[in-house]
Structures are given as structure tokens and as C-alpha cells.
Amino acid sequence: MKKIDVSILGCTGTVGQRLIEMVYNHPWFNIVSIAASERSASKKYKEAAVNWHLPMDIPEEIRDMTVVNTDPRETGARLVFSALPSDIAKEVEKNFAEVGCVVASNASAYRMEKDVPLVIPEVNPDHLQLIEVQRENRGWDGYIVTDPNCTTIGLAMVLKPIYDRFGLDTVYVSTMQAISGAGLPGVPGLLITDNIIPYIKDEEKKVMTENLKILGKIKDGEVKFADFKIAVSCNRVPVIDGHTETVFIKTKEPVDVEEAKKVLSEFEGEPQRLNLPSAPKKPVIVRNEEDRPQPRLDRMAGTVPGMSVTVGRVRQGFDENHLLLTLISHNTIRGAAGAVVLNAELLYAKKLL
Ligand SMILES: NC(=O)c1ccc[n+]([C@@H]2O[C@H](COP(=O)([O-])OP(=O)(O)OC[C@H]3O[C@@H](n4cnc5c(N)ncnc54)[C@H](OP(=O)(O)O)[C@@H]3O)[C@@H](O)[C@H]2O)c1
Structure with missing residues (x-):
């Protein structure tokens, strides 16, 4: 061609x-x-x-x-x-x-x-x-x-299959975001080395509103936003690439942990069906080790390096309507x-x- x-x-x-x-x-x-x-x-x-x-x-x-x-x-x-x-x-x-x-x-x-x-x-x-x-x-x-x-993308890709299968009531997210997310010249080394900065300008609002738009449905030529509640806390950490997010989800339907892992790992969409050149075979990779995902080990995961989101630590919260997990996505590749x-x-x- x-x-x-x-x-x-x-x-x-x-x-x-x-x-x-x-x-x-x-x-x-x-x-x-x-x-x-x-x-x-x-x-x-x-x-x-x-x-x-x-x-x-x-x-x-x-x-x-x-x-x-x-x-x-x-x-x-x-x-x-x-x-x-x-x-x-x-x-x-x-x-x-x-x-x-x-x-x-x-x-x-x-x-x-x-x-x-x-x-x-x-x-x-x-x-x-x-x-x-x-x-x-x-x-x-x-x-x-x-x-x-870049923080919204990994989260929305993980929320989508959970939303479709179990419904979403409330989502709380705490992020650990890489320094490359701040662009060039970026965060001064003196401020970020040996440190965590618990503020990223405008980021929390973007992650909240963008997720509701993306997971909304089109009706009469506009997007009706998704109706779950979402709260986000963003932090900058001394990692070069790869945003980590710990996510606390209250579902509408009871959620079984093994079934949640299954819907996440089987999730795919049009890019996979159309075999687009930059589409990873698995958009969401689920890991079962107790200490994964980690940015250094998982940010380049997948058949198209950096295009998959890796999820781990999938477990039940207080009761059968609560699911906890940790995700990592590469902020300048899948995220940008x-x-x-x-x-x-x-x-x-x-x-x-
Ligand atoms: N970094 C991430 O992980 C990430 C993720 C998702 C989305 N984004 C978004 O992507 C965009 C770029 O982010 P970045 O991190 O790559 O930023 P960056 O490192 O600061 O790069 C900005 C680019 O824009 C150019 N530029 C700056 N002022 C300009 C002007 N007045 N006219 C024309 N070009 C100008 C710069 O060119 P010069 O070198 O000539 O100044 C440079 O090429 C931003 O909107 C950011 O929010 C970033």
C-alpha cells in the first residue's frame, strides 16, 4: 500500500x-x-x-x-x-x-x-x-x-470490562506517576529524587471527567456521561516511565475475583479484531504474583511493547461488592x-x- x-x-x-x-x-x-x-x-x-x-x-x-x-x-x-x-x-x-x-x-x-x-x-x-x-x-x-x-487511559481500559460485567458504583484511585509524564525539561531532579510529590496540576479533574466521558454512551449526537462516582489522588514518584494506579472499586453486582480476572484478561476490542499494527494481542494482562505489576518489569509488557496495561493484586475488598487491584501502563506509549x-x-x- x-x-x-x-x-x-x-x-x-x-x-x-x-x-x-x-x-x-x-x-x-x-x-x-x-x-x-x-x-x-x-x-x-x-x-x-x-x-x-x-x-x-x-x-x-x-x-x-x-x-x-x-x-x-x-x-x-x-x-x-x-x-x-x-x-x-x-x-x-x-x-x-x-x-x-x-x-x-x-x-x-x-x-x-x-x-x-x-x-x-x-x-x-x-x-x-x-x-x-x-x-x-x-x-x-x-x-x-x-x-x-496518560493516567486515564490505563484506568479506563481496566474499568471498561468490569463496568460491562458487574456495573460500577464508586471508584477510588491513588496514582504513582512517572516523571516523564511531566514532559521536558520536567520535574527538577532535586525535587523528585528521594521524594514523592502529592500534587499534579489539573490531573485529578482530568482523570475523573475523562473516564466518565469515555465510558459514557452516545445518544442524540452527544455523550451521556457514565453515572458512577470517581475520586482520584495523584502523586508524582521517582520512576522514569510507567504510571502505577491502585484502584478501589465498588461494583453494582457482586463480583467474584476469579471472574473479574477472567473478564479483564479476555477483554479485547476493535483494534484486536481489525488486527491494527499497534494493537497488542492482549490489551490487559493479568498477573497473579503477589508483587506485580512493577513499572520496571511491566511497563513494556505485551506483544506491542508498552501498549498493554498490566493488572495485578486483584482481590476482594470489604465484601462481595468491592474489588481492589493495581495497574501499570506506559504513560508515553499507551498513554500518549x-x-x-x-x-x-x-x-x-x-x-x-
Ligand atoms: N508526557 C506524557 O506522558 C504525556 C502523556 C499524555 C499526554 N501528554 C500531553 O502531550 C502533550 C505534549 O507533552 P510532552 O510531555 O511531550 O511535552 P514537552 O516535552 O514539553 O514537549 C512539548 C513540545 O511542544 C513544542 N512547543 C512548545 N511550545 C510551542 C509553541 N509555542 N509552538 C509550537 N510548538 C511548541 C515543543 O517544542 P520546542 O522543543 O521547540 O520547545 C515540544 O516539541 C501535552 O499536551 C501533554 O499534556 C503528555
Whole structure:
């Protein structure tokens, strides 16, 4: 097949680098331009990406590409992966969608807008129906599809099969989030080494509202939010990659631990049925050891490294309506770069590109 041209906005950042890693060799997509701020524009990528932080070298194909401005006249591709800071994304992503580009975005700028799909392909692919509503409302030739916050993604993928089988009443979550989640240059070493910071700006609200939107149902052209209660406490910990979440769930129906493990481990969705290139065979991996999951051991789990969520310590709470578990997901792969790539693969498979 002829590959589809793509552009990466925010190419020098934590997520932008992961996007380059995931897309430069992609079977369907071909990077034709890379864009970042005025600080980087006109420089060769190898000079602009001074904080390249991945273990692999910058791919040969990308090293000498010239970084351009985040302007559709300079980027040239119809499909755009955005890894821009949210305040910048608000204006820039609109500029791209207006002129007919499809924007697969990591940024939070449009996630909660009524006519913008917030999609995890295994969980709510039907929310892509909002694309038509969005184009009609806004008169755009293109459109924006967003992926959730990196903490939301792992949680929603685990809540979905539990919600469908047992119903959800209340969910309490406490997170231990990696420092790469803060982007570059990130949290100063002096503040995070030997420490835990019990606050991440705006994060708790994002995790609460995004989960209710993603697990909601589309009715009359909009999302009716899921009706369970959710409370979240977010913490930054000295781990490089991989967000850990301990989750306390009150279900509507009585929940058997073995059956919960079974529904989690058998969970799959459209990406698996369509055999999308970035879809792991098992979106949720259940481990039975008493000391798993752990970020160093489990963040790259699965057939597509970093795209599966690993769950462990699944056990009963106070009574048969309470389930406890711990999950880990890779925040810059499943939680960011891999999420937009999988969204774009789904758009392509559904002939929406
Ligand atoms: N890190 C994660 O785990 C994660 C997970 C999920 C979602 N996200 C979201 O993904 C987005 C990117 O996050 P990140 O962690 O990669 O951030 P980051 O490391 O700070 O990178 C930001 C990128 O945006 C570019 N940029 C900054 N200001 C710009 C401007 N005025 N115009 C054009 N480009 C500009 C930067 O280019 P320069 O190098 O030229 O400044 C850089 O390429 C954010 O919206 C974030 O909330 C991040």
C-alpha cells in the first residue's frame, strides 16, 4: 500500500520523541514533516532535539530533517499527530482542522468539548460518530480526535470490562506517576529524587471527567456521561516511565475475583479484531504474583511493547461488592504516542482518513 503522509507537531518533546520512534518505521504512515516552536524551527532535528531521551538513537531518516513551524502551509500532510502543550494546541489544532487536516491529538485542549471524540480504540470506538457532529457544528473540512490523559487511559481500559460485567458504583484511585509524564525539561531532579510529590496540576479533574466521558454512551449526537462516582489522588514518584494506579472499586453486582480476572484478561476490542499494527494481542494482562505489576518489569509488557496495561493484586475488598487491584501502563506509549497512533490506525481502518 502507499503510505499515508503524516506530520508530527511537538516533535522535540517527550511525546514527540516517542511518536518519532513509533512512526518512522510504521507500515501505514510516513513522516513527511516535523514541527515544533520557533525555538526549534529551521534547525535540523538532531540539533533541535537536544534532550533526546530514548535509548535508541534518533532514526537516520529523521536526524537531518529540518524542523518547521506548526503551520499547515509548512507541514504539508493531511494527517497530523499533535503532541503540543495544551494552551498552544487550542489555536494550532483548530488551524489544521479548519484547512482539512485530520488531527490526532494528545493534548487536553479539546478532550472535553462536546463534539470532539475522546477515544481509546478498545473502549469506545463508537464515539468516532462525533466527527460528523463536529464538522457540521464548526464548518471545518478536517476534524480533531483526541486521546485521553496518560493516567486515564490505563484506568479506563481496566474499568471498561468490569463496568460491562458487574456495573460500577464508586471508584477510588491513588496514582504513582512517572516523571516523564511531566514532559521536558520536567520535574527538577532535586525535587523528585528521594521524594514523592502529592500534587499534579489539573490531573485529578482530568482523570475523573475523562473516564466518565469515555465510558459514557452516545445518544442524540452527544455523550451521556457514565453515572458512577470517581475520586482520584495523584502523586508524582521517582520512576522514569510507567504510571502505577491502585484502584478501589465498588461494583453494582457482586463480583467474584476469579471472574473479574477472567473478564479483564479476555477483554479485547476493535483494534484486536481489525488486527491494527499497534494493537497488542492482549490489551490487559493479568498477573497473579503477589508483587506485580512493577513499572520496571511491566511497563513494556505485551506483544506491542508498552501498549498493554498490566493488572495485578486483584482481590476482594470489604465484601462481595468491592474489588481492589493495581495497574501499570506506559504513560508515553499507551498513554500518549501509541494512543494517537492507534487512533489514527482505527480512523484509517474505518475509512475516516
Ligand atoms: N508526557 C506524557 O506522558 C504525556 C502523556 C499524555 C499526554 N501528554 C500531553 O502531550 C502533550 C505534549 O507533552 P510532552 O510531555 O511531550 O511535552 P514537552 O516535552 O514539553 O514537549 C512539548 C513540545 O511542544 C513544542 N512547543 C512548545 N511550545 C510551542 C509553541 N509555542 N509552538 C509550537 N510548538 C511548541 C515543543 O517544542 P520546542 O522543543 O521547540 O520547545 C515540544 O516539541 C501535552 O499536551 C501533554 O499534556 C503528555
